[in-house]
Amino acid sequence: MSFKKPEENPSCILAAKSLGPKSRSARSHGITMAGTGKFFVGGNWKANGLVGDVKRLVSELNAEQISDDVDVVVAPPFVHLPLVKDSLRPEIQVAAQNAWVGKCGAYTGEVTAEQLVDLDIPWVILGHSERRNIIGESNEFVGQKAEYALSKGLSIIACIGELLEDRQGGHTFDVVFAQLKALADHISDWEKVVVAYEPVWAIGTGVVASPEQAQEVHAGVRQWLTDNVSKDVAAKTRILYGGSVSPKNAQDLAKKEDIDGFLVGGASLKGPDFATICNSVQYKTSPAVL
Numbered sequence: 001m002s003f004k005k006p007e008e009n010p011s012c013i014l015a016a017k018s019l020g021p022k023s024r025s026a027r028s029h030g031i032t033m034a035g036t037g038k039f040f041v042g043g044n045w046k047a048n049g050l051v052g053d054v055k056r057l058v059s060e061l062n063a064e065q066i067s068d069d070v071d072v073v074v075a076p077p078f079v080h081l082p083l084v085k086d087s088l089r090p091e092i093q094v095a096a097q098n099a100w101v102g103k104c105g106a107y108t109g110e111v112t113a114e115q116l117v118d119l120d121i122p123w124v125i126l127g128h129s130e131r132r133n134i135i136g137e138s139n140e141f142v143g144q145k146a147e148y149a150l151s152k153g154l155s156i157i158a159c160i161g162e163l164l165e166d167r168q169g170g171h172t173f174d175v176v177f178a179q180l181k182a183l184a185d186h187i188s189d190w191e192k193v194v195v196a197y198e199p200v201w202a203i204g205t206g207v208v209a210s211p212e213q214a215q216e217v218h219a220g221v222r223q224w225l226t227d228n229v230s231k232d233v234a235a236k237t238r239i240l241y242g243g244s245v246s247p248k249n250a251q252d253l254a255k256k257e258d259i260d261g262f263l264v265g266g267a268s269l270k271g272p273d274f275a276t277i278c279n280s281v282q283y284k285t286s287p288a289v290l
């Protein structure tokens with residue numbers, strides 16, 4: 001595996017259990033396939049970091065060796081986007097954590113897709129569970145946001161995932177498929193879409209999904225895409241896992257055939273930890289030998 005070596009880059013400014021019988025497993029519909037897209041790791045910084053913290057984190061990331069075999073994207077808070085965009089080495093792309101559903105106008109507190117494009121921000125996270133469950137964004141609203149962001153040329157990381165009560169009630173697939181359908185109803189071209197499966201019970205809790213739990217849902221998501229969009233889209237769409245990913249557990253998760261990368265919260269705030277998670281791509285082997 002080759003690494004991006006910052007010192008060689010002159011443009012660097014700084015150097016449980018499975019779902020069980022109650023669940024509708026998509027595997028029952030047929031054999032799933034592994035994804036064919038490049039491994040992808042996103043760092044969601046959420047509402048963390050003052051200017052000094054962000055400068056430190058950028059300088060850590062600029063100094064880390066990260067495999068060329070992974071697409072790396074970090075999502076700072078809106079206020080830090082220009083700073084991060086201007087000081088982070090260009091191999092690491094930048095995302096916003098949200099975007100408004102439509103064009104610029106009288107929407108106090110919102111930031112639009114046009115404004116992100118104007119700043120050369122190529123990615124946006126949409127439908128994160130904190131926006132769905134704290135702010136109250138509905139499946140339909142997230143779908144509309146996806147459509148608008150894509151229409152303006154942004155690439156999106158579309159988040160889905162069930163609450164603990166959904167999982168305990170055997171409704172995991174009902175919930176994630178409904179979230180997926182609302183997205184798919186608004187997406188005609190999946191080229192610029194990455195899906196992140198983030199079970200809400202695993203986010204920020206330290207309770208990571210087991211590799212088997214995550215694989216089961218990822219396979220279900222891929223099968224849903226096969227059945228409802230196309231086989232080609234199912235194979236090419238990267239499906240990330242998010243929820244308490246750490247340098248310790250990334251390796252075993254990465255080995256699973258339908259886990260195409262991660263969306264990382266807490267551990268993305270430490271450069272070395274985030275780099276280790278990115279480099280878990282080295283454990284990604286062909287599905288045939290897993």
Ligand SMILES: O=C(CO)COP(=O)(O)O
Nearest residue numbers: 044203204243244265266
């Ligand atoms: O919400 C997440 C990423 O979007 C995951 O957060 P943690 O990695 O802190 O659990």
